[in-house]
């Protein structure tokens with residue numbers, strides 16, 4: 001009988017070593033506990049938890065979510081228990097897991113981010129993801145993620161203070177995402193993750209009211225996938241640091257598309273709401289695709305898209 005070649009799903013994102021390339025996207029998987037009733041969450045490559053700020057945040061008024069064609073809009077408003085609440089209520093459970101824990105952090109000043117990153121490093125989380133879609137109060141409220149100088153300063157200053165692997169999460173709401181990818185790399189970010197949600201809005205024409213109280217919100221789900229794949233591809237041609245791709249992944253095929261476009265790992269967000277076990281099915285599906293295609297290491301798929309000219 002022919003010997004089956006083992007499939008290797010392990011990926012090394014610099015110092016961050018994952019057993020497989022599938023993780024959860026921040027804000028869509030709570031703090032892990034919520035999903036542990038559905039499946040063994042230790043099987044995930046990593047868990048990225050909901051964004052944490054220094055002080056607790058109540059979030060926006062309801063309605064905060066609405067369905068849109070092939071996606072959803074959300075304006076949760078970064079509701080979270082704050083640093084102390086996270087350490088007390090969520091961290092003890094996360095520490096019992098046998099998967100990597102990545103904490104998404106957010107703040108309104110460079111100092112907020114530094115304090116949060118240092119706190120996370122001190123308790124031994126595996127990586128910190130900088131959510132840069134927040135207004136910088138010291139600079140008149142411009143978002144860190146859409147203003148190149150504020151973006152650069154933020155990453156540079158946080159990098160100076162911590163050694164923990166840093167992931168910078170890029171906003172798609174910019175003219176040229178490649179520019180931000182390059183700044184993140186040059187400022188010391190170990191990885192980039194993309195994309196965060198795309199700003200959108202929806203109106204109920206009968207009531208003439210916006211469908212979410214905040215009026216605008218972040219669009220996510222399959223509707224944004226082609227934009228996200230394009231942005232991952234553009235960034236992969238611009239930087240050498242690993243890329244975590246996300247935006248509309250609900251199936252193994254979606255995940256593989258991101259990897260072929262240049263992602264070393266992927267994250268599932270809205271897909272968890274449609275199918276709580278989506279991540280596990282995606283891991284299995286990637287494995288069976290590799291087996292069919294005769295690929296032994298998932299790393300060989302990263303950026304392995306063939307261009308039409310290759311056919312000539």
Ligand SMILES: Cc1cc2nc3c(=O)[nH]c(=O)nc-3n(C[C@H](O)[C@H](O)[C@H](O)COP(=O)(O)O)c2cc1C
Pocket residue numbers: 025026027028050051074076078104131169195196197219220221222224246247248249267268269270271
């Ligand atoms: C309800 C909800 C909450 C989110 N909260 C966060 C957050 O706290 N921090 C963050 O960086 N991204 C947050 N995101 C963005 C997701 O992590 C992800 O980047 C985006 O939804 C695209 O992936 P998807 O189409 O698979 O959902 C949130 C998304 C949703 C839908």
